[in-house]
Amino acid sequence: MTINKSAVALVALGLVAPFILYPVFVMKVLCFALFACAFNLLLGYVGLLSFGHAAFLGTGGYITGYMMMEAGLTPELGILCGTAAAATLGAVYGKLAVKREGIYFAMVTLALSQLAFFVYLQAPFTGGEDGMQGVPRGHLFGLIDLSDNMNMYYFVFAIFLFGFWVVNRTIHSPFGQILKAIRENEPRAISLGYNVNDYKWAAFVISSALAGLAGSTKTLVFQLASLTDAHWHMSGEVVLMTLLGGMGTIFGPIVGAGAVVTIQNYLSGGELGNYIHIIMGLIFVVCVLAFRSGIVGEFNKFMKKNFS
């Protein structure tokens, strides 16, 4: 199946999904899928493991929440503000982080995201441990009432498709070619005259902006911005989603996010709720040990082996 056919299938699936499944659940999946796609742009296509992407998800969420509640903006402007804030934070963090490589890059991003976390814990506007509750969904462009779940759903779906398109365009662009070259052989890219840190930084900003977009959207869906989104657990979860789905594949992060959110939803309701972290940890271990290319990666390999 080609990428285009898969994309058409994805759109069709997205359009009918709210009639089959609970819309809020699908919206949650879409927000995390966008988050994971943004993360995958860095890990899968530039080879940078950020361990601080929660900071951008959280920033998007808080700023959008604040703008909706205090400034009374319309949802599209609120989301724009959240995304811009995450991109700005990403620009600063990225500038500091791309100077380091490998494990040090991961550590710098983790440290910086913890910095953001403690700011959100202490700052008066975030509501600390309680989070920012009762964020209004508002009227899209002042017209469409988003408190209706179906309206909200299609708005979220449109945002997701936009974000997904941006990631794909970036990967398949002249810029994306250079990113892949850096991932493949960084010294060689330097010797061909590319300032690789500038490229890494630009990719970092795009990725953090999209992570912020996901966080902003999520805040509107749940009418809540909380510390969970900025916590380092969240940075770990997005790694799990991406690895489980298949890092460096177009659809992997979506499948991974879908799988993780579904598992969490089922478990948290049932009697296994207390063991949720153990189960997720086990999945992580199995994934890393047994099938490193993830669900989509393994599927692609299988198709290549048997049908081509």
Add this chain to the structure above:
Amino acid sequence: MSVDYVLQTSDLIKEFKGFTAVDNVNLNVERGTIHALIGPNGAGKTTVFNLLTKFLIPTSGKILFNGEDITQMRSAEIARKGVVRSFQISAVFPHLSVLENVRIALQRKEGNSFHFWKSDKVLNKLDARAMELLEAVGLQDHAHSITVDQPYGRKRALEIATTLALDPELMLLDEPTQGMGHEDVEVVSDLIKQVSKDRTILMVEHNLHVVSKLADRISVLQRGAILTEGNYETVSADPRVKEAYLGVAADEEESAPAKAETESADEKVVV
């Protein structure tokens, strides 16, 4: 000064925690020549090379390219000025196609390398030029194969094609025939001869057979310092060169059994 030098170093020194790896090296590379840097293992050839390409920062001394001081410039910057290097291990982008490898190099001058909103189809106009370069190194039939699946000799040829794509004024080749079989060595050294037209090449090379065939001028390094310079006849007749190679010949035989080619060439100097 009547001779036109592309690259000059003056009193180049590199120390690693008290150990002087490169000691007062004054190198003059004449325009339009193939200049070889040779010397026994551990003589500091690769360190000099890394200094010239800015992958290492010199402790003191100056590097001049076309008379301009490039000592403080970054790697990517000198690459844009026209000093392009190859690596000891073959430097390719393994999971891209052979054609894409060359295109990455061609793309830089297009000025669209930050355009993340454009389709990569805009790069297709570079394909014709990329194919030309691949033909020049005999890889035209493999353009659409994935690079990682290619044999070593082809990767090496691809690397040269990629370097040529930048049309560098000065090409720095780090052991271009290292780890190659007999036939590949011939192919690659012919290739170097062929691409040396209209440009200057500075190469570090272990294989003295290749050096004798290609190099117009040779600098012999020993313990980080230049021992002697001249053409192949002068250098190979120099008793100090024989001594330098004799002193390490025994070690080399143990450490590099795969370098039969090199050993036999070494003997030529010794005898």
